[in-house]
Amino acid sequence: DCFCKLKITDKEGNTAPMAPATVKRIYNIMQSLFHFAVSQNYLKETPCRGVILPTKDSTKDEKRKSLTETDLPKFLELFEGYTVLNTIVKVLIYTGMRSGEALGLQWSDVDFEKRLITVNHTLSDVGGKHFLTTPKTKTSRRTIYMNDTLIEILKEHKLQQHKLIFSLGGKFEHPEMIFTSELGNYKDRSCLNTSFRRYLKGTDFEFMTLHCLRHTNATLLLNSGVDLKIVSEHLGHSDVGTTANIYTDV
Numbered sequence: 001d002c003f004c005k006l007k008i009t010d011k012e013g014n015t016a017p018m019a020p021a022t023v024k025r026i027y028n029i030m031q032s033l034f035h036f037a038v039s040q041n042y043l044k045e046t047p048c049r050g051v052i053l054p055t056k057d058s059t060k061d062e063k064r065k066s067l068t069e070t071d072l073p074k075f076l077e078l079f080e081g082y083t084v085l086n087t088i089v090k091v092l093i094y095t096g097m098r099s100g101e102a103l104g105l106q107w108s109d110v111d112f113e114k115r116l117i118t119v120n121h122t123l124s125d126v127g128g129k130h131f132l133t134t135p136k137t138k139t140s141r142r143t144i145y146m147n148d149t150l151i152e153i154l155k156e157h158k159l160q161q162h163k164l165i166f167s168l169g170g171k172f173e174h175p176e177m178i179f180t181s182e183l184g185n186y187k188d189r190s191c192l193n194t195s196f197r198r199y200l201k202g203t204d205f206e207f208m209t210l211h212c213l214r215h216t217n218a219t220l221l222l223n224s225g226v227d228l229k230i231v232s233e234h235l236g237h238s239d240v241g242t243t244a245n246i247y248t249d250v
């Protein structure tokens with residue numbers, strides 16, 4: 001019950017209930033601590049058992065998980081011109097990859113002649129340290145087709161990256177990676193999420209998250225008549241039933 005009563009106080013002394021997502025993060029940390037205490041025989045059982053976490057009523061926009069065909073041109077107008085953020089957003093829309101998979105892409109994973117992207121890694125972050133790991137499931141290791149637009153987007157990005165490497169005198173930490181920080185370090189997913197949300201603030205698309213771009217890709221494919229099994233393989237789901245459950249409304 002105490003988790004439902006957690007509040008936050010601003011500089012002026014006003015209090016308000018913590019966001020459910022914040023409460024959940026605190027709960028997860030405390031749950032880990034109590035489980036450890038139980039394993040070390042400091043406690044007989046964890047007090048986190050049976051806790052009911054607060055929930056938030058979703059607004060109409062929060063319930064939306066994807067863009068429609070009508071929304072898409074207006075949304076893409078926001079990301080015209082070259083920036084790394086613009087490139088990542090378009091890659092996620094065109095491929096349906098998870099953001100960690102996109103940030104884990106290396107140039108060796110892209111075959112411009114065969115028009116294919118191979119998903120071999122995902123970028124993980126533990127304690128602020130980044131490293132490449134194998135994808136979420138066996139079926140997450142997959143190949144994704146590139147259309148002409150996506151090929152041009154990635155070629156432009158590669159050209160801009162080469163210019164950046166040259167300007168830094170070759171002191172670029174990970175030139176093998178497609179998406180990096182300005183100094184060539186691994187691209188931080190949390191910072192990417194923050195930049196994306198800040199970019200959409202004040203627009204009609206504030207409800208969007210990076211994962212919504214994956215949902216958009218799948219929704220557009222299904223609405224175009226692409227077979228559910230093919231969409232499931234394209235997304236890297238381990239079971240077609242998973243895809244069916246997520247996109248029942250589509």
